[in-house]
Amino acid sequence: MSTAARIRALADKQAIYDQMCRYIQAVDRCDLELLKATFHHDGEVIFGIFDGNAHAFCDYDIPFIKDNLIWAFHRIANVTIELDEDGVHARAESYMLGNASARLPDGTQINCPDGMRYRDVWEKRDGVWRMWSRDLVMDWNACWPYAGRTDGQFAAYRIQGTRSREDLTYRAGLIA
Template identity: 35%
Template sequence: MTDPAVLTEMVAHHHIRHCLAAVARGEDRRDADILRGCFWADASVDFGIFAGSFDAYLDWVVPGADSIPCTLHTLGQSLIQLRGQAATAETHVTAYHRIDFGEAEHDVLLVGRYLDTLEARDGVWRIARRTMLYDWTRDLGVAVDWSQGLMGMPFLRGLPVGRARGDRSEIFFG
């Protein structure tokens, strides 16, 4: 029979990973409700270019800057260390941002790590503190308009792509 402590740890890891993935989706979709479900109300964040309370972070991320019409946060491995009802997690992230610099939109990549302190309160895991560490960034130059198709081929059904809101994933997840 499996040790109940091992099962408890596995379940905690699952809930923490789900929380981390939901934050990425909440930021990309600029969805305040998703983000509220991932951070404690008394949480703090520090992105180097922004630091503050959860409420200030929410005001910063939702609705997001008009000059950044879309983002895509792709998470890599997470190292999670449990300490009872608290945990620390380091998660690698590659973040794509389309940024309007006025004269042209650029595709920009940021690569780094989230350092999260999470807490379980009443059995629910959420982030209490997040710090972003940047490992490198690259401006890929003027963005290509791929909204009508890819590699010279048009989209068959007029798929709306490259948007923070109004894409098919909102319909898919309801």
């Protein structure tokens, strides 16, 4: 492989990884527009709780998160991206560790961590990589009573994130 081809492959993999990170940011900030921007309009998701068009999933997912989760924090790791020889298709797997807090009907707050894997098909159109397909593999999950602290010294130095475009990440220009 030529030096130019290796550089192009690295740039393509980085662009895909950046979109993976945007997906996580969109979910945690409840940003519908940003979430849709990670998928092609004709893309699809296969999540079990929702199987179908990716943009319809986004329209379902953000209100679901807002209505059911008090907060959520996700991160990706162990990212493997394989580019196809055509230069416009790729397959990827990423591990996702998530943690969310929900309130039960009786008012009890619970903490719900989970470990999942995303299996993606990516496509580059007009020079932009977006997901065409995302399949969710649930490896494990758990729930227990929430024990977060908001008192004392912890409260003195903590900056509260928000689930909106008012979050500091937007103000810092890290999400366009």
